[in-house]
Amino acid sequence: MTKPTIGFIGVGLMGHGMAKNIIANGYPLVVMAHRNRAPVDDLLSRGATEAASAKEMAAQCDILHLCVSGSPQVEQLVRGEEGILASGKEGLIVVDCSTSDPVSTLQLAQELRQAGMDLADAPLGRTPKEAEAGTLDAMVGAAPDTFAKIKPVLDCWAGLVVHLAEVGLGHKMKLINNFISLGYAALYSEALAIAEKSGLSVEQVDSVIRPGRLSNGFYETFMKWSLERDENAHKFTVTNAHKDMRYLANLANSVGAVTPVQSDVRNALAAMEAAGQGQKYLPMLADFVAHMNGLKRG
Template sequence: MSNPVVGFIGIGYMGRGIGANILKAGFPLVVVAHRNRGPVEELVAQSATEAASVAELAAQSEIIHICVSGSPQVEAVISGEGGIVANAKAGSVVIDCSTSDPVSTAHVAETLAEKGISMADAPLGGTPANAADGTLGAMVGADAETFARIEPVLRAWANNIMHLGPVGMGHKMKLINNFIALGNAALLSEAMAISRKSGLSIEQFHQVIGTSRMRNGFYDTFMKWTLEHDENAHRFSITNAHKDMRYLSNLATSVGAVNPVQSAIRNNLGAMEAAGQGERYVPMLADFIAAMNGLEPEGDA
């Protein structure tokens, strides 16, 4: 039996690596360009086929990945005359790898099901480097039959695949994961500002925290900005982080959960975006919190 044709919408930082690994695993790949043609051209040079539109990609594909910035963008490629619902074959599967709003995901899954199209959510855990070497995590929500169909494709680009239950569970877990990560970002930023105002240097802060049980993988990439001004170590924008925390607030409201700590984190990110710094990366929250405390960015003082 030949491998199913895989479509990929959203060839960006993560998608270029995922797409390359899908091809390496022997799956025919169809891609569509959006803003940046560079990654698409790279994949076409590796034997991918370029579709002229989402509609054309949907008609050609059996398993369709979506990896875009959020639920409005997912809904846009699903709906309308040029979308997946109107053009994909019954029996196809849509895998949403975006960090999406689970409330929206439930609605999208129902819309697809009405056309005989299955849905899974498989948001990503990891970095573009992990995408390139096929070592991402995938938090998957899907019924058992759909998961069995897509697992071979997931294994092309992920080495840690967690099937968490029915559709929507992956997006819920991803938001909780990001809540913990962004909580660390807010906590570290505020702690560094207090340290500096108390007369402790960032080097002293790192000497203690960076050699303690509180050091982890997130700490290492987050601190590279403050310690080394390496802006590429943790390329996750404030705008995207704020979006994720709005989605988590929506989820908390929908299940009746109390979330005072998460609200404070969301407001920190919202303040930085409102100040016109939404395209800066999450580690640069340390600079924003420092400025709120009357401090210059570390290294500029």
């Protein structure tokens, strides 16, 4: 049985490993260059082919992954003059692995359906390390028949695939997931600042939290910066984190949710980005909060 041809736009920190694992599982792969040629060239050396536009890629593919910065980029790839809709490729399934605004996702799904295409949202959990290993988490919103078609491909790059039901629920769940993790980041950062001002060291705090019930995987990677100055342990920028919390605020507004804690988390990230530190990684929020408290870090 011939395997479907897979397209992949966005072969960056997460996308390269995902695309590599799709090829390794024997699927024909088409990729598209963006800012960095290195991951594209690596995938070409593994047997991928290259398309010049989303329109050209869509015409060649059965399933097309998007793994880009957010909804503005997804919308351009779908609606642009050289975009996916312009291909007219009936039967194409677009899998949006970006962390996107669910309000936008639902509108795009409707537009694609009207063109004879389909959309599944499959945002990611975990880090580039798991992307390379093929053990990411995927939270999927898709019609049952669409999910059945894409599941074997998702299994190439994900160790855990959770089908949440209809399209849009994947992106909603991803924002909830990120709210919890970013809430931890804000909480840990503030707690460390209070601790240090009170005479406790980061190491002393960690000696109690790490072996106890309050530890978790996020805590372990987040704390690598404050403890070891390991900037590569948790490579997620403050700008991306702030974007995700703006998307969640938009979702909350659309459903009429009351969000006092989410507003505080979003504002902590907004403050760091406004200070010109948006490209720093999330664990460095601890330094930013420390500096706001008059403490010297780094």
